[in-house]
Amino acid sequence: MVWQEMLPPRFRRGVPDIESDDNSAVTEVPVDQEKSFGVRRMEAIAASFTIYDKVALFVAIFLVAYSRNLDGNGRKSFQATAIAEWDSAANTAMLGVVRSCVAAASLPVYAKVSDWFGRSSIFLAIVTFYVIGTIVQATAHNFHTYTGGYILYILGFAGEHVLFQILIGDSTSLRSRLIFAYVPTLPQLINTWVSGTIASRILEVSTWRWGFAMWTIIMPCVALPLFFALYGAEYRSKKKGLLKDIPSTRTIVSTPAYWLDFFWKADIVGLFLLAASWALVLIPLTLGGGTSSKWKTAPVLSPLFVGLCVTFPSFIIWEAKFSRFPLLPWTLLKNRHILASFGIALFSTVSQSVQSTYLYYTLIVSFGKSVEAATRTANVESFCEVIVGVSVGFAVRRFRVLKPFIIFGACLYVVAYGLLFKYRGGHTSADFAGLVGGEVVLGFAGGFSLTPVQVGLQASVGHEKMAVITALFLTATVAGAIWTNTLPARLAANLEAIGTANATTYAKQVYGNPLKFVQANPVGTETRTAVEMAYRSVQRSLCTAGICLSAMLVVFSLMLNWVELDDRQNKEDKEEIAVNDEKMAEADGAGGAPPVLAAKNEKVQSK
Structure with a gap:
């Protein structure tokens, strides 16, 4: 029976470990499909790996990940300062939507391209996007230009993330993969405590522009060891004759037939329709509110209608009827274990973003913290997630099971949002300790559940195209919609209650540049207290949404199959x-x- 697959093997009666029906934890992959050139190339390279090659590979990944992580943590402060300078803080949620849309659309593309052209070639493109995007951000003079650079930067940032996971999957066994999957996030253990200090010092002695610009020099330099590790291993494999039957990247690029094959196998039409659907639906949902109601206007309704009634149905029809290599294989969507894993990935990401999108501003306004303290506190969750995740990785290697850890992590999500609901503002040490405690528990929950679910997916179906399905297509929109539609009105109401002149206009100014407001209104003043209460009220709504979403994680975790890991790569x-x-x-x-x-x-x- 299907429910017995959710139990450990010792408690099953007459149920084989592997079944072939649609409810099985394992999806059969046809063996008569020719593997892509990049996959065959990487298999040949991995076959010639020595222990020293693997050490060099993971050290190189760590160096790039360290720089990427330190840059990402510091950018939170630099970005907040920049958009506040342009009175555009209310558009923070829009950047979150752009991030989700661009990352979700680019991840499957990177996976397809790396399978076709090879890991080394795609890494070169990723670093190029990263550097060019950072240059545009550093030189931007308005929010729109900054957003353009942000898109290019996210293309590079997301590409590095998926490439790291692909390389780890290429070179590790299922039993050990959870440990090595945290190599790209290990830098968070250091950067959580130093990034706030570095960002604060840069803003003191220079400007936010240099905070961005310095990474256009640092990132290419730290990327060189990974280039050498990949190209060096490929060169040795070529010398051994392991690549003689695989066309080179130059041959693939110069042959039109290969490009036509790539067009179909990458499902370019499906990717375009899916990305268009996300953009047309998510961005209007965020921009529809704000300081004035825009839900009845054409700029909001028209994109929503096109996205929901034209592009998304077109995507479904294309995938079901015309795509030769569907982006979303329907056989996977019938599998309960796969669906439950996707549910955990989606709901955990949405619930986390609900409280994290504006956590930085909440710490500064509602808790009265400095830039350095706010930056450090915002990174506590990821710090704890890495510590716990690595520990869980060693436990999984010992016990070779995932489901008990994932269930425990799902329960911790509910506890975490309960704490964040209670401690959402205040200037006492107890108030701040309560919020930090909630972030710590949230990090524990992520360490027990998120990456283990990813490894469980790989153990169930192998190296399938998980990127597009696990994309964060609704992540920041929930937080953006609640925040955008409720905060301006609550700010105006609270300011009117204390007799503030031109309360509506002043509320717009606070909404657009909270950092400037904090500098002009110390803690304890009547106006500051009114604004703090508005922020806390909105945080209440956000945390309530987080509790509801996290409750679903417990249900999804119980639906997972009992996946056991071994020493095979796949x-x-x-x-x-x-x-x-x-x-x-x-x-x-x-x-x-x-x-x-x-x-x-x-x-x-x-x-």
Whole structure:
């Protein structure tokens, strides 16, 4: 029965560990599909890896990840200062939506391109996007120009994240993967405590522009070791003759037939329709509120109508009827374990962003904290997540199961949002300690659940195209919609209650530049107290939404199958061998196996 798959094997009665129906935790992958050139190239490179090659690879990944993480933490302060300078703080939620849309649309593209052109080539493109985007941000003089650079930067930032996970999946076993999956996030253990100080000092002695610009020099330099590690391993594989049957990147780029094949296999049309749907739906939802009601205006309703009634239905029809290689394989969407994993990824991300999108401003306004303290506090969650996640990784390597850890993490989410609901503002040490405690528990919850769910997906279906389905397509919109539609009115109401002249106009100014307001209104003044109460009221709504969303995580975690891990790189290997054995037996009965199938079966068995 299906429910028995959610139990440990010892409690099952007459249920095999692996089933072939749609409810199985394992999705059968056809063995007669030719692998992409980039995948074959990476397999050849990984086959020639020595222990020293792997150490060099992970050290290089750590160096790039450290710089990327330190830059990302500091950008929170630099970005807040920049957009406050332009009186555009209310558009912070828009940047979150842009981040989610761009990342979600680019992740599957990077996965497809790296499978086709190779990991080394895509890393070069990623660093280029990162540097160019940062240059545009550093030289921007208005919010619109900054957003353009932000898009390019996110293309590079998201690309690095997915490439790290691909490289880790290429070179680790399922049993150890959870430990190594945290290598790109280990820098958070250091940067959580130093990034706030660095950002504060840069803003004191220079400007936010230099805070961005210095990374256009640092990032290319720290990327060189990873380039050398990838190209060096590829060169040695070529010398050994392991790449003789695989066309080079130059050959692929210069051959039109390969580009046509890439067009279909990457599902370019599907990617375009999906990205358009996200943009047309999510951005109007965020911009529809604000300091004046815009929900009945054409600039909001028209994109919503086109996104919901034209582009998204077109995407569904294309994927179901016309796409040769669907972006969202329908067989995966029938699998309960896969759906539950997606539910955890989606709801945990949405619930986290509900409280984190404006956490920095809340700390400064409602708690009266400095830039340095606010930056450090905003990073506490990720710090705890890394510590706990690595520890869970070693425990998973020992016990080889995931589900108990994920269930415990889901329960911790509910506890965390309960604390954040209670402690959402105040200037006593107890108030601040309560918020920090909530962030710590939230980090524990993420460490027990998020990355283990990702490893569980890989253990269930192998290296499938998970990026597009686990995209954060609704992440910042929930927070943006609640915040944008409620804060201006509550600010105006509170300011009117204390007799502030031109309360509506003043509320708009506070809403657009809270940092300037804090500097002009010390803690304890009547106006500051009124604004703080408005912020706390909105945080109440955000945390209530977080509690409701986190409750669903417990349900999804109970729906997961009991996935056991082993020392293979891919769980697919066992199923592929079984399928090949069955086809070989049929072929033997008919007079012999086809040469191609026989060769593939021999290759799989040798693994």
